[in-house]
Amino acid sequence: MSSQTMKIVGERIRSLREQRKWSQMRLGELADLHYTYIGRIERGENNVTIKSLEKVAAALDVPFEELFRFIKPLEKGKDTYYLSLLVNKFQGRNVVDQKRAYELLSYILEWKDE
Structure with missing residues (x-):
C-alpha cells in the first residue's frame, strides 16, 4: 500500500477505535498487537500486514473491508483529495458529532463568503 493509503487506513482505524472510546492499549490487547504498533x-x-489488519478488524468487530471504506487512490491536488479526507474523518462518528461538524463548517464557509 502507498504511504497515503496507509495514512487513510490508519485514520479509519483511529476513528473506529475512538468511536468505541478505546485507548490504543485496549485495541492492542483485543487485537493481540502491541499498543505502540x-x-x-x-x-x-x-x-x-494483512494479518495485522485482520486482527484489528476482528478486535473492532467490523468486517475487514470496513477498514477500507471510502478509500480510493488519492493524489494531492486532485479535486476529491481533501473531500475524501473530510469524509474519512467524519465517518464512524455519531450523528450528533456529524451534525455539529456540518454546522461549524457551514458557519465558517458562510463567514468566508461574506
Whole structure:
C-alpha cells in the first residue's frame, strides 16, 4: 500500500477505535498487537500486514473491508483529495458529532463568503 493509503487506513482505524472510546492499549490487547504498533498503524508509519489488519478488524468487530471504506487512490491536488479526507474523518462518528461538524463548517464557509 502507498504511504497515503496507509495514512487513510490508519485514520479509519483511529476513528473506529475512538468511536468505541478505546485507548490504543485496549485495541492492542483485543487485537493481540502491541499498543505502540497500533499507534504506528494509526499514523500510517508502518507497512502493516494483512494479518495485522485482520486482527484489528476482528478486535473492532467490523468486517475487514470496513477498514477500507471510502478509500480510493488519492493524489494531492486532485479535486476529491481533501473531500475524501473530510469524509474519512467524519465517518464512524455519531450523528450528533456529524451534525455539529456540518454546522461549524457551514458557519465558517458562510463567514468566508461574506
